[in-house]
Amino acid sequence: MTRTHPARLLLLLSVFLWKSCSCVFALSTHRRLACSRPSSPRAAAAYRNHLDDESLDIGSYIATCIPGLSDALSDELRTLGCQDVERSASSAVRFNANTQTALKALLWTRTSHKVMEFLCESPPTLKSREDLHRFILDAVPVKELLGDGRGGLLTLSVGVILNNPSKIPKDINHSHYSALTVKNALCDAVRELRDDRPNVDLDDPDVPLTAVLLGTDSGARVSLYRQLHNGSLHKRGYRSGAIHKAAMKESLAAGLLLTAGWDQKCRDARREDDAVVLLDPMAGSGSLLLEGAMMAVDLAPGLMRIKCGLPGHSMPPVVRWKHDGDMRVVDEWKALLLDATSRAKSGLRWMQSTDTVEILGNDIHDGALNLFENALDAAGLRRLVQLEEGDCSDWKPKPKREGTPFIVVSNPPWGVRLTEDMSESWESMRIFLRECCPSGTEAWVLSGNAEATKHLGLRRSQSLALKTGDQDLRWLQYILRDRSEILAEIEEKKSRRKDLNPYASKPAKRIQDTGRKNSSVPSKAKENFKQAERRRQAAIGNEWMID
Ligand SMILES: C[S@@+](CC[C@H](N)C(=O)[O-])C[C@H]1O[C@@H](n2cnc3c(N)ncnc32)[C@H](O)[C@@H]1O
Incomplete structure (x- = not known):
């Protein structure tokens, strides 16, 4: 038999009052x-x-x-x-x-x-x-x-x-x-x-x-x-003491990874054994890779806050003001914490036993890497991330499973004005992306400086606008392909166009490609196109005559 809790009676009464x-x-x-x-x-x-x-x-x-x-x-x-x-x-x-x-x-x-x-x-x-x-x-x-x-x-x-x-x-x-x-x-x-x-x-x-x-x-x-809580939820608690001067907020790192679909890739890896490597060649104190590791483990940020001892999170305000003598809210909170703990434990066991998901980081400064290691220790995720020190243009990351696709996420240094040092960093990033990453790599770069990103010499395929403080930022996606692959593709396109129109000259192709009249096409090009078209018509006419 269902027992009617006094709070429930009160609840029904207050519905009545509320409605009236x-x-x-x-x-x-x-x-x-x-x-x-x-x-x-x-x-x-x-x-x-x-x-x-x-x-x-x-x-x-x-x-x-x-x-x-x-x-x-x-x-x-x-x-x-x-x-x-x-x-x-x-x-x-x-x-x-x-x-x-x-x-x-x-x-x-x-x-x-x-x-x-x-x-x-x-x-x-x-x-x-x-x-x-x-x-x-x-x-x-x-x-x-x-x-x-x-x-x-x-x-x-x-x-x-x-x-x-x-x-x-x-x-x-x-x-x-x-x-x-x-x-x-x-x-x-x-x-x-x-x-x-x-x-x-x-x-x-x-x-x-x-x-x-x-x-x-x-x-x-x-x-x-x-x-519902005290303090800002962007904090996880794994950072304490000295902080990297360019460290990004944990919530920003998580949002960037979600935008890049990293959480989904982790789920696919677990379900389908689809191997994937997450890399940050300029990892600094590691926000992106730490948040990436938490997603791979399926570790709740709230649980991390409690584990790292951020005050007031094991019994947050919402639990204090909601229970009013009725312990159901306390019980619900405890049940959620237990469920999150068991998910994290099983995720951690899986990550430690598999090479389906790998997380690799690199930075040129040992001081930054020390901070990263401290945070990994505090988070209990030290064994999940491999770190190397050096200029990323020399970094040759080697996943355990050969041929595993790379997801690169990084925020190279930028400033209001691009200094020489920064140009060098972006040049290193360019070399890393072009020479150390396999074709098909999906690279995501956070930049607050449009001049800086030009160094990469890549065409972006997606862009998300963000703002932190008074800075406008862009989270840019690049899909990397081998030069030989791109050249082969261009050749193939060219020959396909030739098949369609063996007489077409360059500007004529431009008009055909877009299928629209383009007023910016120079008149000489238009003339060339007309001549080619006349020759083509004439050729067709001759063929008819032969037939
Ligand atoms: C903006 S910080 C990254 C901060 C990091 N996302 C975080 O949250 O802590 C840029 C990092 O790039 C590193 N760096 C700059 N040039 C580099 C290079 N050529 N190779 C590797 N790391 C480099 C710097 O040491 C710095 O830690």
Whole structure:
């Protein structure tokens, strides 16, 4: 017989209340704060109805990432089972999810920086600190937000993000003072209920809040979110102490690898024994290869954060504010951690016993390689990556299985101005790609300098635009082929064209190739084409006569 949990009764009651309540803020069980604006309100409502009483567990979330990686993040969220995934900006994705799926997003997404639950939103009419204070005081049910379910209070922190700041009224156009206003309003709301106030904890708060102020023509709109975790998720914890001065963020490295399809190649390797080698000839402190190794092992970034001892991740805020005496959220989190641990263990065993997936790195500086080795040790992945030291133009990587295809991923040095040293590095990269990689190699290079990439003398086949800090970057794909192979292909094309039109001269072919009139074709070329065409017609005419 099914036993009805008291929390479940409460849950049904709150559905009723929720449905009959039209205020901006609504409540449900587990101290869940339902939202007035899901990622797509209609979609979220439909999803809630569809799931019936389970619908109470559906929340609206937003995840942020490096600008340019929102497609990669959206794919990750969809794969984890999130619903109504919708890119809201180049660096943000909205989605709806139940608690378990939201916990998965926290544990498994590799490109996210923040995952936050949407709480409430004001009309776009805020003009002053008083307006902001009043809205927070009235709209936020602090008992549910800050009560710990046992009569005590949870700790909090408030951060503010200013969007479209030129249109935010001056009085609230300051992140620090607006954060203070939001925090004071919450404390006042608690004081109205009890003779107490919540503590602020800037290191590991139970309820890390983010208020986003958006400037509009009619005033500012505030949207309040609570983060599921503390700190930025781009950190895995395997780096400590000295950091390579050009190290890329772990989340960026992961996003670049996902864009290059490395995760899929790892899955194919495991399922079909399709061998593949991942190489970085200028590995530095190894972000790309470390993230590549984590994907090959199927190791969750959240698990790495716990293994490496990043504070607050084994019992993240979402688990603290969701359980409210009902241990189901704690149990769900534990089950997800157990599942992730068993996947990682089996992936590690497989990687150590196979040569289907190999990971090879190289760098010219031993200092960079030392940092890489330290990070590999911290991550427990030391045995999965082979490292060499030297100029990559001399690097001759040898996979254990002959003929295994190469995937090269790298970010050679670049600067605002290309110095001589950098030109040399790009020249070495050119030699490495042209002379040390087999035909068919897929090379992906991150560059922040268009002049630098010209050194490669290669034609890119794909390009993804990204932004870190104020730098515009490109993740460029090149498919490498042997010179002899390219020449043979050109010859074959030429002879095919000749077969089609034995009299055609070069410009005439250009017109035929595109099938369009090209005004940029010089008139002399047009004349040549016409003459060739006349000769061809005449030749056909003669043949007819002979027949
Ligand atoms: C931008 S950093 C790479 C940073 C790395 N992706 C990370 O996250 O730590 C470029 C690296 O290229 C290395 N490098 C430069 N020229 C090289 C060459 N000719 N051969 C091998 N490595 C080179 C530098 O030592 C530096 O570590």
